Amino acid sequence: MTPFFLYSGIYLCFLMVLTLYRAIFGPTVLDRMIGVNAIGSKTTVLLVLIGLIYQRVDMFVDIALAYACLNFIAVLAAARYFQKRKGLYDETRSR
């Protein structure tokens, strides 16, 4: 079953690269936040998969839980920050 988990992890990394396009080239700041949030939610799954591959799930589950909390707090804080600062604008319109 371990090779299957390994290939699942590789496929998940491929999907994260696809989402990274939106995080880098997103027209607005909020697009980048969407990409980062999606990458973070994939990373929690990837951490548990790594734990299954190395047969240390009991340790990696805690790391994944902490990462899920951290991802949520980071997105919430960034959303509040840009809401207060009103620094958002559509970069495609300004051309």
Add this chain to the structure above:
Amino acid sequence: MNILVGLFLVIGFIFFTGGAVGILRMPDFYTRLHPAGKLDTMGQLMTMGAMALYVVGLDLSLASVLTGLKILMISGLVFITSPTATHAIVDAGVRAGMEPWTKSETEDFRDLGA
């Protein structure tokens, strides 16, 4: 048991693939939040459930049951936090005065290749 675990993992990855393609292809960030919020949460539930099932099915002891329960708790946490994060992003966009995508702007986005 292994077949069930593989099936759940593959279903979860189908959801993840849909989410990634939706984030890439949707025209507006309001519409992009729809695959980002829903499909990632659903794929995460499926894959976490598959891995919890695998951990419990490996050996049925107290420690492995607790680990599986913890994996499902991560899934429950994401089910609470992911809609909240999505709502916070939409709220920031609305308060900053960004307008939702309408169909007349289709040509502009097609020129950009987005």
